[in-house]
Amino acid sequence: MSVKYNKLFDKISERKMTPRELIEEAKCSANILTHLKNNEYISMASLEKICSVLNCGVDDVLEFQNKNINENPYAIKVVSLFSGIGGFEEGLKMAGVNYRVVFASEIDAAARKSYATNFDSTNLFGDITKMDEKMIPDHDLLLAGFPCQSFSIAGKRKGFEDIRGTLFFDVARILNEKKPKYVLLENVKNLISHDQSRTVRKILSTLNDIGYTVDFTVINSSEAGVPQNRDRTYICGIYNGTTKKFDKDIRSVKANSLKEKLNETDFRGFNFFNDISFNNVNKHMEDVLECEVSDDFYYNSVSIKDFLNINHFTDVDNYEERIIKLFDLPREIYNDLERQRRVYSVKGISPTVLARSDSTKIFVERNGEKAIRKITAVENFYMQGFGKKFVDNIKKIGTSKTQMYKQSGNAVSPPVIEGITKKLIYDYLMPEKFNDRNNNDAV
Structure with a gap:
């Protein structure tokens, strides 16, 4: 996938301007014009300056195009945030999932280089905080291993203002705009208890507010046959999913304690992680x-x-x-x-x-x-x-x-992602995706 600016040049023509005149009036550098003509990515700040001159929105001048016309239309469309070297993607590959990354983001240049040596990096971009959520392609599944941060103003403001300034905000604003059917998040073990559980509760309530039914737990990588004692928090969400009271968490005492408290509220949860079984080949x-x-x-x-x-x-x-x-x-x-x-x-x-x-x-x-x-x-x-x-x-x-x-x-441990996504995609996402197609074919 790449960007395409045909609509932008149509707008320029309608205004009876030359592209160079537009760039000068927008006070952008001269090389921006070269990037536009070559259908190359430019910064959101430059796009906004251009759109201000044209009196239009970013969506009016920007579109995405698939470079590979042979891409499988039945592939699961994935967005990967804070991608690192592609641990989530490797887990999907191990699971045998037919997927296509339509957008990925990683701020670290060295990690992007390592990502590109194992995966198609056509759709790999840099700092997600600089990307407009409207530019993100539609997708079925969002994956993110975002860093844990304190939400120092939690409880003092409402809605998105509670999380603004945190990296989870960038996950949430994309979910709120694109509303993919499924989301899988990974974080450190202590997210569950961080700041007396205020941090994770804010994350969970934000997902609820956007429309996601949510489950969470702590999984040790050794459970998936990885020779490492690595506990990580995992959060799974389904958009407009069926709400159920949490069952007892079979893996984490702290997660279970929080679930018991959430069961006493109107929190929209469901039971997912308890049913996951891994290919438990013990390795040392x-x-x-x-x-x-x-x-x-x-x-x-x-x-x-x-x-x-x-x-x-x-x-x-x-x-x-x-x-x-x-x-x-x-x-x-x-x-x-x-x-x-x-x-x-x-x-x-x-x-x-x-x-x-x-x-x-x-x-x-x-x-x-x-x-x-x-x-x-x-x-x-x-x-x-x-x-x-x-x-x-x-x-x-x-x-x-x-x-x-x-x-x-x-990185995340790919065998853990393999086990989680096998359950999520084969039991939830694919049946629904193919049912939708079958219904459309029958119309």
Whole structure:
């Protein structure tokens, strides 16, 4: 999909102006005209200046066109916000979903570059806060892993004014304008309890106000066969869906507590996440480790080797992550953070993958001896559930190790998205979509 400005040039002709005269009167830079003639994206600010001169709206001069005339009209149309490297898209791909991203947005240039090496980036744009919601194409499903922010003015204003200035506002304004039938959001675990649950309640009530029936829960990525202890909040909404009282949440005590409170109100909820089952193949870190790892990742000092050789460690069998408790650990291996004092058994699962290189240390055998090393940037991706081909593509474009840690640590876990979207699309979206088509064909 690309932008097209035929209607704009028609307007210019009607006004008996030349394109250059319009650009000069709108006080836009000269290269804007080149972008317009080439049907290239220009900023919303420039479009608004042009429309002000022409006394019309943006919709009157802008339209979208599909570059590929062979695109499957039966594909699920998806909008992806805060796309990162495409974790949501990879999850849809794993689910075998026939989908087409009609619009995606990611502010980070390096992440956009990594996205483009694995997915069609024709419809990938930058800062969503600069995009007019009216420019977003119609779609069936909106996906967003938006950052968590405090809603400091929550309760003091009404409607959208409560969330203005937060990144969730950009999700909400698009939902309010385009009203896709389904929405799936991802956020940190603590969203449920953040600011005494005021933040999540504001998000949920905003979705209700727009017209969405909503369910939410906390899912650990390990449930989907990912070798990582990663809790994340997921919110699913159906536009004009059937409202039901929440059942007991089978995954999260905090989510269940909030649901019990919402059941006492007129909140529009439904039960979705309890029915999701994952392809629960238990994986451990040792299943995704690289065979050959550079010496740079190992702690090779004499003090550490001596320390390991005299067995200053115990293997904790009854703990999910199988932490190796190291006593009197040499200071060079950690900083003051408690997490840095831990070394993890490869027979367990990783702690939550973070966006930096020094976050996880593992206990391994190397050349018949005990050793401690950091996980590699590639392993960081594997512990999120990304496949080898996906990661190889990112490596091929010269992505730095620092960026690879950052991008994998900030991503959603695709196998979790796979499980959620299989349920959402095959049980909800596709039956309705095809029923609508069948009804239209019968008319």
